[in-house]
Amino acid sequence: VRYVYAIRAAGALPDLRGLGDAPVEQVRVEDVAAVCSASPRPPEPDAPRLWRHQEVVETLMRYGPVLPVRFGTRLADDEEIRTLVRRHLPALVAGLAAVRDKVEVGVRVLWAQAPPSQPPVEAGTGRDYLLRRAAHQHAEDAWRLAAERRADDLHGALAVFASAATRTVLPAPNTLMAGAYLVDAEQVDRIGVAARALGEREADLTFVPTGPWPPYSFAPALQGREVDRVG
Amino acid sequence: MTGETDAQPATYENVALVELVDRLIDKGVVLAGDITLSVADIDLVHVSLRLLVSSSDRFAGERTESVT
Numbered sequence: 626v627r628y629v630y631a632i633r634a635a636g637a638l639p640d641l642r643g644l645g646d647a648p649v650e651q652v653r654v655e656d657v658a659a660v661c662s663a664s665p666r667p668p669e670p671d672a673p674r675l676w677r678h679q680e681v682v683e684t685l686m687r688y689g690p691v692l693p694v695r696f697g698t699r700l701a702d703d704e705e706i707r708t709l710v711r712r713h714l715p716a717l718v719a720g721l722a723a724v725r726d727k728v729e730v731g732v733r734v735l736w737a738q739a740p741p742s743q744p745p746v747e748a749g750t751g752r753d754y755l756l757r758r759a760a761h762q763h764a765e766d767a768w769r770l771a772a773e774r775r776a777d778d779l780h781g782a783l784a785v786f787a788s789a790a791t792r793t794v795l796p797a798p799n800t801l802m803a804g805a806y807l808v809d810a811e812q813v814d815r816i817g818v819a820a821r822a823l824g825e826r827e828a829d830l831t832f833v834p835t836g837p838w839p840p841y842s843f844a845p846a847l848q849g850r851e852v853d854r855v856g
Numbered sequence: 857m858t859g860e861t862d863a864q865p866a867t868y869e870n871v872a873l874v875e876l877v878d879r880l881i882d883k884g885v886v887l888a889g890d891i892t893l894s895v896a897d898i899d900l901v902h903v904s905l906r907l908l909v910s911s912s913d914r915f916a917g918e919r920t921e922s923v924t
Contacts, residue, residue, distance in 0.1 A: 632885060659887075675880050695884035709887050717885075731875045803878075835875045841883035 626699050627706060628664035630681045631839070632657060632692040632717050634725075639688060643681050644668050652703045654710040657717050660685060661706060664699050682839045690725040692717065693839045713847045720845035723789065728810045728837035732783055732820050734776070735831040736801040741765050769795065776802035779823060779830075786816040789843050801830060805842035813837050 628644055633651075635658040641649035643662035651658040660681065668674045678696050685691045700706050710717065741764035776794040779802060784790035787806035796803045808816050817834045824832035 629887060670881065675877070678880060679876070693879075693884040695882075695886055696880040698887055700888060706887075713887075720885075731879075733871050733875060735871065803875075833871045835871070838875075838879060841879035844883060844885040847886060 626664045626701060627652075627661040627703065628668065629659055629661045629694045629698045629700060629706065630678060631660045631685055631694050632710065632721070633660060633685050634658070634689045634691075634721050636689055639684060641681055641684055642677075644674055644677055649681060652706045652710070654707055654714060657710060657714060657721070659694075659706045659710050661700075661703075667699060668697065670696065679839075686728070686839050690721040691839055692720050692724065692844050693841045694844075713845075716845045716847055720843075724807065724840040724843055726810050727788060727807050727840065728813060729840045729842055730787075730806045730808055730813060730816050730834060730836040731838065731842075732802075732804045732806065732816070733833045733835070734779060734801045734804070735799055735833065736829060737799070738768070738772075738801075738829070740768050740798055772801055779827075780804050782823060783816060783819060786812070786819060791842055807840055807843050810837070 628647075630643060630649070635651070635653050635656050638649065638651050638658075638660070643649045644664065645662075645668075647662035647664070649660060649662050651660045668678075675696065682691060682693045700709065741761060743761060773794050776792065780790065780792045783804055783806055787808050789807040790804065792802050792804040794802055806816055813836070820832040820834045824830065
């Protein structure tokens, strides 16, 4: 069984050790290569293994464009890898072209504005209860709408630095927005500076830029389905 | 599924952890359809973190093992 780390433009492979210290190899299909290693068993998603996966992908990023493969991907053998890569070759080639010389920067925007609290459970008629429920729902809708508008503005201000951008609004109650931005590798600083400037302007928000990451959030969707958050 | 199941105020550190795990588990190319990991399987406390590094040392990373 082969564990797959990434898809890259075919080229000389640096000497790397993957999960379980297994030597990292690549399986070529035309101008694309899948980077993999032997995998006797499914990896536990613990810190050392997550980091090893990340380090393999990050090292590859120094040698050319790379599309990270989701952690935990195991395929039966080289033949199955070739079959899948060949099946998705056009999307993978286009995906690699889109991330060449680029890196991903994450910007998480934290806020302290809690959602409207649930109405207390009190004695009263059913009608009272329904009115309180409706009022709460109205307040929550307004809170969410305000969050979406504000996130749109902030995302727009950051996305001007990026060739591609994506964001999730309110991924958690304490997080107004989680944005990901695909930026020129040589110009990572610009979006970090912009995020910090926004943070100074928006006193109630905290901007946390992270990265540079391999372009995890800009991997092409395969199999005709969106690669997106589940649940 | 975002891994942000706790309602505690976020800190820089746990933000970076969430960002890392979110990418590894929820993003990336899906070559095979049978990956069953979820963010809930990950113990965030034990994952290293990284904040934005400047382009001059952009591949070096800034990692700090969390002390537990």
